[in-house]
Amino acid sequence: MTKEQIAAALEEIATLLELKGENPFKIRAYTNAARSIEAWGASFADLQNEQALEKIPGVGKAIAAKVKELATTGSSTFLEELRRQFPPAILELFSIPGLGAKKIKALHEQLQVSSVAELQAACESGRVAQLSGFGETTQGKICAAIASRAKHAGSFQLGAVASEAEQLRCDLAAHEEAMQVSLAGSFRRRKEIVRDLDFIVATNSPEAITAYFCQHPVVENVIARGPTKTSVRLRSGIQADLRVVSNAEYPFALSYFTGSKEHNIVMRNRALDRGWTLNEYRIAPAPNAKSTPPEIPQVNDERELYRAFGLEYIAPELRENCGEFEAAENGSLPRLIERENLRGTFHCHTTASDGHDSLEEMVAAAQELGLEYIGIADHSRSQIQAHGLHAARLQVQRAQIRKLNETQKSIRVFSGIECDILRDGSLDFDDEILAQLDFVVASVHSNFSLSEREMTDRVIRAISNLFVTMLAHPTGRLLLKRDGYAIDIPAVLDAAAATGTWVEINAAPKRLELDWRWWPLAKSKGVRCVINPDAHRASRLQDLWFGVGAARKGWLTKADVVNCLPLTGIETELKKKRSNR
């Protein structure tokens, strides 16, 4: 068992103990131990060594013994015994917002509810509202949550399926019968939410490619299998479609299945204007063209396909019919930012607050990615659940960073804070403390249900502070989970432009905001973008890739994104706003 699996088993023990109504501190002990073990850099052998285990903070005799049992046998008698006491589907009830252990326990004991389906039935018959501690409103909310769950079923965050998709694409590309391979669809357009994955393969041996695809390790089961199209379900639960075409058909198939639908409609109309028809296989003369159509040009790739319609090449991210055709016609498409353009990043967490990796580990990971600088921004004191930093601990971290910068020169570390914006728009630290830092990330983590007016005023007040360098995740949305709070984005963008505050594209796949749809407006107002990973562990610095995708969808270039500046440039930029004092 890996340490991640062991941590998951401990989490499950904690959940089941909660359902039993155990001592809350005992429950927390299991949760803490799970977190500790996940963050622990240790080998498989260490997981079987009780003495080594007991040295992990939060792991004592009892938990060490259970971890050892899990590591050596792959199961735990204690966990199995707990599982026997509850129906397995009861755990899915925790995915309904507003339901915690106490409420689930009541539903289970008093209404024999043990799955989402049974909960829905209980709500519809009105039995839930009659339970003590519940009411009509709660019952209604549960119904709405179940409906929203059903609506989102089959939707995935881009980041949740990306590694599986890339693995499958790479393996297909390595197949000797595959001549050209690409992912198409919304994944290729870098939409933040995808419903399926489309693979396009050019080959002369469709059967060989299809057979290889169907038996790939990430494939859970085959839904349909035909000569040109095959559908499977992957381990993550997403459906993946494979289309095998000839080399000549490939650019047409790739373009057609990349979409979007709206983009394709414009493309087809441009074909009709020329007396042609366009489909997923070719351009052909339109059957009922009024006059003799112009000769159909040879098309070997997508670039030539766009050229055939009098257009510059349109990057997949822009294919949303949001002005890309006009720009491609008059040669004003932007040169979009590339991952390689990023020279550094900000807004990274460490173990000082709720990160999983140490300052040194985060810095080393940034260096490995080839970054010239990294900004550390742990949570501020109000974020108690995230172990937010008080002034004194912030000073300690500043000293550590200063020392790090003295001992190594290959990457520059900036010292910052992710400072909470309090209810009234004031900040979690005084200016005197903020002034000592290289940068300040301001963000909202509380009081989400203010009115739009109040929230807008709150955020504008916060970013008007001279020491606030950038505004993080401006609506607080969690994709497929929680809508953003009400806020007047254009007003916030005006204030950001006026005060010289950068606005973040939070690259974490669950956030990906400020949403790409706002960026053309933001850019027109002169707002500058900063792409940050909001990384809580070293491996998540890789999320910058998703942030760049979002920036590209927002038509942003290297010049629009401050962290494309080299170290000397960013040092100057960091000082600009506060020099207005």
Add this chain to the structure above:
DNA sequence: GCCGTTTTCGGCCCGACTGTTTTCAGTCG
């Protein structure tokens, strides 16, 4: 269940919000 030197028991994370209550429990971040 873990932790600790003011230890071997007693504390362990706090505040806002919501909906249910009529003074508070449960959930969430």
